[in-house]
Amino acid sequence: GEDVEQSLFLSVREGDSSVINCTYTDSSSTYLYWYKQEPGAGLQLLTYIFSNMDMKQDQRLTVLLNKKDKHLSLRIADTQTGDSAIYFCAESFVNRDDKIIFGKGTRLHILP
Amino acid sequence: EPEVTQTPSHQVTQMGQEVILRCVPISNHLYFYWYRQILGQKVEFLVSFYNNEISEKSEIFDDQFSVERPDGSNFTLKIRSTKLEDSAMYFCASSEGLAGSAGDTQYFGPGTRLTVL
Numbered sequence: 001g002e003d004v005e006q007s008l009f010l011s012v013r014e015g016d017s018s019v020i021n022c023t024y025t026d027s028s029s030t031y032l033y034w035y036k037q038e039p040g041a042g043l044q045l046l047t048y049i050f051s052n053m054d055m056k057q058d059q060r061l062t063v064l065l066n067k068k069d070k071h072l073s074l075r076i077a078d079t080q081t082g083d084s085a086i087y088f089c090a091e092s093f094v095n096r097d098d099k100i101i102f103g104k105g106t107r108l109h110i111l112p
Numbered sequence: 113e114p115e116v117t118q119t120p121s122h123q124v125t126q127m128g129q130e131v132i133l134r135c136v137p138i139s140n141h142l143y144f145y146w147y148r149q150i151l152g153q154k155v156e157f158l159v160s161f162y163n164n165e166i167s168e169k170s171e172i173f174d175d176q177f178s179v180e181r182p183d184g185s186n187f188t189l190k191i192r193s194t195k196l197e198d199s200a201m202y203f204c205a206s207s208e209g210l211a212g213s214a215g216d217t218q219y220f221g222p223g224t225r226l227t228v229l
Contacts, residue, residue, distance in 0.1 A: 004154075035220070042116075042203060043155070043220035088155060098145070098160035098168040098210065100218060104153065 004103035006089050011109045018076040020106045022089030027070060029091035033100065034063065034074045037086045046074070046087075076108075084110045114138045116221035118204050124227045125194055133189045133224045135204030144187045145205040145218060146179065148172070155203065161187065194228045201225050 003025045012018040024032070033048040049056045049063045049072075056063045062075040076083055086105040117136045125131050137144050146158040159169040161179050176198075178190045187206075191198055201223040209216035 040222075042118075042222035043205075045217050045219065048217065090155075098143070098162075099157035099170070100147075101157070102147075102155040105155075 004089050004091060004101055006087075006103040006106045008104065009107050009109065011111055012079050013111045014079060014081060016079055018074075018079045018083065018108055020074045020076075020087050020089075020108065022072040022074075022103055024070050024072065024089070024091055024101075026091070026093065026101075027067070028093050031092045032063075032065060032072050033088075033090040033092070034061075034072075035088040035090060035102075037088065037105065039085075043088065079108075079110055081110050084108055116204055116206055116219050118202075118221035118224050120224060121222065122225045122227070124229065127196060127228055128193050130190065130192050131194055131226060133191075133202050133204075133226070135187045135189070135206075135221055136185050137187055137204065137206030138219055139185070141206035141208050141219075143167075143207045143210065143216075143218075144179075144181070145207075146189045147203040147205065147220075148200040149203065149223075150197075150200045158189075191226075194226075196228050199226055199228045 006022045030051050031048050034046045035043040036046050047058050060077045064073045086107050088105045089103040090100045092100050119134045144161045147155050149155045157170050159173045160167045176192050180188050203223045204221040205218040207216045207218045
């Protein structure tokens with residue numbers, strides 16, 4: 001079945017790197033996503049990676065995909081107070097084109 | 113930058129009443145979706161809509177729910193006879209193409225918080 005798991009909380013000092021991890025069970029996923037949800041706001045797509053890629057970098061964001069271990073991570077370099085949010089890992093599938101399966105989200109808390 | 117909008121931002125209703133949640137997807141998008149997030153839980157897929165019909169729905173999306181694109185811009189979710197457990201944040205999303213095969217991004221609205229008393 002489809003399941004996406006994430007740890008619920010992460011605390012990081014301002015200026016350090018944050019690494020948010022995610023594991024998934026269904027290896028037929030085609031795209032994996034990271035969405036950000038700030039308080040009271042909707043889901044903002046941060047980045048996504050095609051399942052045949054290992055890594056994608058976009059400014060302060062680095063996505064690493066280990067397909068063998070079904071592990072996805074999001075690294076945020078030089079974490080800022082504005083990065084404080086809930087980060088959702090999600091996946092979509094070639095034979096189930098419509099829906100995205102989300103994890104429960106990791107709440108990133110920035111320490112001064 | 114174009115965005116998905118949703119109204120109202122917060123809807124309070126009595127149990128047993130009907131509610132209609134409204135969404136305006138991004139104008140050139142062809143695929144529309146509703147998701148919900150019960151407080152503290154995962155964002156769950158409800159339904160997808162393409163070419164004026166439902167293309168996929170989850171087991172949550174039973175006869176209590178319906179979707180409609182009444183005109184060229186709006187996309188609505190109707191919940192009949194609301195129950196306490198329908199209280200959640202409801203997100204609308206839209207995309208140009210399909211997420212799974214084309215990798216087309218689903219853009220989400222800010223959500224409507226539904227509270228059923």
